[in-house]
Amino acid sequence: MKETQRQKQKSQTRKQIIEAALKQYAKTGLIKTPTIEIAKSAKVSHGTIFAHFPTQDVLLTEVIEEFGFRVNKRLHELVEGKSTVEEILKAHLEGLTEYEDFYIRLVSESRLLPPQAQDTVIMIQSAISHHLSRAAEIEMSEGKLKKLPLHMVFNGWIGLIHYYLTNHDLFSPGESVLKRYGQELTAYYMALLQVRI
Amino acid sequence: MKTCIACGMPMEKTSDFAAGDVNKDYCVYCARPDGTMQSYDEKLDSMTEFIVRTQGLDKKAANEAAKSMMARLPAWKV
Structure with missing residues (x-):
């Protein structure tokens, strides 16, 4: 009984650290956020962090993985029932807007992260590339979109939205770049893809 | 919500599940035509092909990424 209670406490502390890290990394960056800041924000001692995550890289990788899981789940919910490329692009931006700060850090710093964390980026992209490709194939075969490589x-x-995201301070200082430009980006991209009649 | 043990895709609708069977732990994309789950090698090949086709990665890089993603999924964890 006592053991179960202790395990419960342990898993609660672990969750608390992950939640605090998600917020802190989004605020101050993935590479340069010191674990002491995460400890402060999680209201645990610095040593407690390392009792749960042996190294800083393990913590970072697990937090990024958790982020990937949440974004994927959300994107999947949002694209549910959407069948056109335009609807999927809109749902993609809606999902990313909810996680914008962390996502910006992830794509800006991805080349400097441990390999496992980079694979999480590919995993997030796969959730969208899957739905986008299916919709694009149908609309291309119907003659609505230009026949282009998927x-x-x-x-x-991705190139277009990541350019805006990684330069968010230039495009929309102090506010969400996706909220400000999302509509324009989608309309522009659709205009490139659509077949003119 | 269930998540596919073999590729990590969230499964919500009946049609997301292998053979439309919500009791299955794997998704429609991880099933063979007869409804059984693909082997590790079959899944690795199809995931690599999917990444190359939809994201344009180099085949070897896509294969490495697929291996790493699969290593974290319940069906393939050692």
Whole structure:
């Protein structure tokens, strides 16, 4: 009985650390946030962090993985029932807007992160590339969209939104770049893809 | 919500599940035509092919990423 209570407490503390890290990393960056700041924000001692996560890299990788899981789940919910490319692009931006601060850190710093964390980025992209490709294939075969390679349709979109996200301080200081430009980005990208009649 | 043990996809609708069976722990994309779950090698190949086709990654890089993603999923964890 006592053991169960202790395990419960342990898992609660672990969750508390992950939640605090998600907020702190989004605020001050993935690479440069010291674990002491995460400890303060989680209201635990610095040593407690390392009792749960042996190294800073393990903590970072687990937090990024948790983030990937949440974003994927949310994106999946949002694209549910959406069948056109335009609807999927809108749902993608809606999902990312909810996690914008952390996502910006992730894509800005991804090349400097441990390999496992980089794979999480590919996992997040896969959730969207799957739905986008399926919708694009149908609309291309119906003659609504230009016949373009699927990976270029996806990478063109990602390139565009990541440019705005990673330069958010230039495009929309102090406010959400996706909220401010989301509509314009979607309309522009759709205009590139659509077949003119 | 259940998550596919073999690829990590969240499964909500009946049609997300293998053979439309909500008791299954794997999704429609991880099932063979007869409804059984794909082997590790089959899944690794199909996930690599999917990443190359929809994201344009180099085949070897896509294969490495697929291996790493699969290593974290319940069906393939050692």
